[in-house]
Amino acid sequence: MTDLQRSKLLVTRTLPQLSQARLDKGFDGVDIVQWKEDRAIPRQEFLKLAKGADGILCLLTDKVDAELLDAAGPQLKVVSTMSVGYDHVTVSELEARKIALGITPGVLTEATADTTVLLVLSAARRLREGVDAVIQGKWGTWSPTWLLGSQLTDKTVGIVGLGRIGVAVAKRLKAFGVQKFVYQGTRPKKDVEKEVGGEIEFVDMDRLLKESDVICVCCALTDKTKNMFDYAAFSKMKDSVVFVNTARGGIVEQDGLVRALREGKLGSVGLDVTVPEPLPTDSELLSFPNCIVLPHIGSGTLETRTAMSEIAIENVLSGIKGERLPHPHDA
Numbered sequence: 001m002t003d004l005q006r007s008k009l010l011v012t013r014t015l016p017q018l019s020q021a022r023l024d025k026g027f028d029g030v031d032i033v034q035w036k037e038d039r040a041i042p043r044q045e046f047l048k049l050a051k052g053a054d055g056i057l058c059l060l061t062d063k064v065d066a067e068l069l070d071a072a073g074p075q076l077k078v079v080s081t082m083s084v085g086y087d088h089v090t091v092s093e094l095e096a097r098k099i100a101l102g103i104t105p106g107v108l109t110e111a112t113a114d115t116t117v118l119l120v121l122s123a124a125r126r127l128r129e130g131v132d133a134v135i136q137g138k139w140g141t142w143s144p145t146w147l148l149g150s151q152l153t154d155k156t157v158g159i160v161g162l163g164r165i166g167v168a169v170a171k172r173l174k175a176f177g178v179q180k181f182v183y184q185g186t187r188p189k190k191d192v193e194k195e196v197g198g199e200i201e202f203v204d205m206d207r208l209l210k211e212s213d214v215i216c217v218c219c220a221l222t223d224k225t226k227n228m229f230d231y232a233a234f235s236k237m238k239d240s241v242v243f244v245n246t247a248r249g250g251i252v253e254q255d256g257l258v259r260a261l262r263e264g265k266l267g268s269v270g271l272d273v274t275v276p277e278p279l280p281t282d283s284e285l286l287s288f289p290n291c292i293v294l295p296h297i298g299s300g301t302l303e304t305r306t307a308m309s310e311i312a313i314e315n316v317l318s319g320i321k322g323e324r325l326p327h328p329h330d331a
């Protein structure tokens with residue numbers, strides 16, 4: 001192969017071991033340029049290294065917009081993000097330039113649903129307060145009234161976004177004795193309802209907010225869902241509600257959440273995603289004992305992250321060759 005036929009692939013981070021080993025071995029006809037530091041590629045570096053790339057394998061930390069695509073140049077064929085969410089990518093700009101966009105659907109459903117359940121139970125059972133009490137020597141004698149949480153038995157759970165992850169969350173929570181699921185989304189999904197089984201109903205947002213004992217946010221961040229949970233929404237919820245977001249921080253209007261927590265309007269909150277990420281340690285959100293924040297580790301298992309990086313590699317290699325991506329964003 002002559003140099004003229006070689007392709008350039010930019011990878012914006014070190015990948016999980018198995019996938020990194022594949023990159024290190026290399027691919028025929030592909031020159032790999034990789035940002036290997038264990039922090040997000042700085043913007044200026046991203047713009048510089050993207051120049052001349054035929055394919056970019058990036059993460060949800062890397063903004064892909066018109067400026068980046070301009071910096072890359074007209075030869076760019078594919079952007080493959082190692083994530084199922086792609087709100088960091090300006091899709092219209094890619095479409096206008098006929099650049100394919102690959103994502104990693106399916107493989108992170110189970111891990112993310114597990115994390116959602118983890119946060120539901122942790123928030124409902126006041127895990128943070130319990131652990132803090134033990135560490136701080138505030139664990140007194142056993143008490144019938146101390147640190148009482150709530151349980152899922154006979155409760156109503158609201159799922160916002162009954163996609164793959166929403167369904168997986170509902171199936172898991174059903175095993176804890178949930179009586180009824182209500183859900184919100186772009187449309188009722190009768191076929192998907194069957195998958196969850198039991199009592200499940202598509203309701204309007206007002207009803208979901210008012211009737212749910214637990215609310216799980218499992219939808220994508222879009223123009224429609226941005227800031228969907230604001231102070232007004234939190235004010236409609238039960239004051240015992242367990243509110244969990246493992247989707248994207250931008251779906252919650254965070255000042256409204258802080259105000260609702262400050263005013264004691266919410267039972268407990270579990271977040272895997274915030275704005276910004278990382279959340280500054282002086283954020284007021286971290287001052288509420290009934291609010292648990294995880295550092296965006298919804299899909300954070302070795303199995304899942306490996307499966308994600310493998311798909312991201314397959315997507316980007318297919319795109320570089322001009323083939324249809326195995327997992328395009330609009331499948």
Ligand SMILES: O=CC(=O)O
Nearest residue numbers: 082083084085299
């Ligand atoms: O948040 C994780 C993802 O979108 O993959």
